[in-house]
Amino acid sequence: MKIVITKDHKESCRKAADIIIDVVNSNPNATLGLATGGTAEQVYDELTESFKQKKVSFKNVKTINLDEYVGLSPDHEQSYQYFMNKFLFSRVDIDKNNTFVPAGNKNPEEELIAFQTMLNQHPRDFQLLGIGVNGHIAFNEPAGELRTKAHIVDISQSTITANARYFDKREDVPKQAFTQGMGDVFSAKKIVLLASGAEKADAVKALILGDIVNTWKPCSFLKLHSDLTVFIDQELADLIGYEQV
Ligand code: PGA
Numbered sequence: 001m002k003i004v005i006t007k008d009h010k011e012s013c014r015k016a017a018d019i020i021i022d023v024v025n026s027n028p029n030a031t032l033g034l035a036t037g038g039t040a041e042q043v044y045d046e047l048t049e050s051f052k053q054k055k056v057s058f059k060n061v062k063t064i065n066l067d068e069y070v071g072l073s074p075d076h077e078q079s080y081q082y083f084m085n086k087f088l089f090s091r092v093d094i095d096k097n098n099t100f101v102p103a104g105n106k107n108p109e110e111e112l113i114a115f116q117t118m119l120n121q122h123p124r125d126f127q128l129l130g131i132g133v134n135g136h137i138a139f140n141e142p143a144g145e146l147r148t149k150a151h152i153v154d155i156s157q158s159t160i161t162a163n164a165r166y167f168d169k170r171e172d173v174p175k176q177a178f179t180q181g182m183g184d185v186f187s188a189k190k191i192v193l194l195a196s197g198a199e200k201a202d203a204v205k206a207l208i209l210g211d212i213v214n215t216w217k218p219c220s221f222l223k224l225h226s227d228l229t230v231f232i233d234q235e236l237a238d239l240i241g242y243e244q245v
Helices: 009-026 038-052 080-089 108-121 157-166 182-186 198-208 218-224 234-240
Strands: 002-006 031-034 062-065 067-069 126-129 151-154 176-179 190-195 228-233
Touching (some): 002 009, 002 234, 009 031, 009 038, 009 126, 009 190, 009 228, 038 190, 067 080, 108 151, 108 176, 190 198, 190 218, 198 218, 198 228, 228 234
Parallel strands (some): 002 228, 031 126, 126 190
Antiparallel strands (some): 067 176
């Protein structure tokens, strides 16, 4: 695992975007695993900026997202499909037919099969990740056991609390989500994880400090990946007492 401390989250996002641009420029047909959420937003701003400056083209790139809420239609403002359209797909030259986010409003069992088939057919050259306050990766929530394949998960109360800020009322947060399994996430050749903010301190500690993997902190399993880069800003590094070695 490579850990990089940046001056602020904007710099983390710039560096993550530069890695994505390298992946795409060295293989214009690359498949990218994408993430949504507040942490990833600025990565897409940086990619958009680089696209405008003609430093990268997404014309032949394929993308598969990590997860989606069950029950929200793709045009719902809090759906992850809506997020991707808004922050990336509508801003660059990607072919929407080459992108996949599970559809929250279709038959869930059928959509789950479509999701796993897509993952099996398109191994990811790169995967972008955020991290949950509780240490979740995608919607692989802390539990006594974790799953390797795509599945439908009951979203934990702590994630519902964390995500409630995006909805009018806590009751509006969907109770279930489609998620890539840990094995799907792990099969990406290269992974970049970004974290910022005091609320992520415990999760980031479980990821970058110590030598333990623990299903109650799903992020800790990323210690086992052979090509993982973690970007945290100086403020978060200071908070958890991590010094660059
Ligand atoms: P956030 O979500 O970027 O909105 O904090 C990250 C995650 O839950 O994986």
